[in-house]
Amino acid sequence: MLRFPRPALMVRRLAWLLGIAAFVAACGGSAATAGPSTALPSGAVTVEAKEYAFTPASITVPAGAVTFSVKNVGTQDHEFQVLQGDQVVDAGEAITPGSSRTTTITLAAGDYTFLCKLNGHDQLGMKGTLTVTG
Numbered sequence: 001m002l003r004f005p006r007p008a009l010m011v012r013r014l015a016w017l018l019g020i021a022a023f024v025a026a027c028g029g030s031a032a033t034a035g036p037s038t039a040l041p042s043g044a045v046t047v048e049a050k051e052y053a054f055t056p057a058s059i060t061v062p063a064g065a066v067t068f069s070v071k072n073v074g075t076q077d078h079e080f081q082v083l084q085g086d087q088v089v090d091a092g093e094a095i096t097p098g099s100s101r102t103t104t105i106t107l108a109a110g111d112y113t114f115l116c117k118l119n120g121h122d123q124l125g126m127k128g129t130l131t132v133t134g
Contacts, residue, residue, distance in 0.1 A: 060131040062133050089107070
């Protein structure tokens with residue numbers, strides 16, 4: 001004899017799956033457009049990328065999880081790479097004009113660099129400093 005799950009159990013499973021789907025969509029780190037109603041966590045950093053410059057060019061944050069929201073306000077594709085020395089800590093590629101990328105990175109205290117290496121933009125000045133305090 002076939003047994004079907006109880007309706008209450010099915011509803012709980014569906015709610016759990018929808019919750020997981022919402023979490024994955026929110027944490028995806030892909031080039032998602034962030035509109036004015038997008039709420040960033042407390043302590044989040046907003047960065048604008050435009051040809052050959054990031055605004056701000058110098059950022060200081062406390063150690064731990066840091067959320068960066070990078071909006072491309074320029075006319076070319078950009079990326080947002082965070083490096084410590086020569087080691088890439090996080091990289092968001094192909095942030096197209098008008099789009100945004102939000103990512104959360106756990107950072108230890110130290111000095112970092114953020115830059116765009118697409119088409120040599122870093123050599124044209126598209127880089128900044130990131131200081132993470134203890």
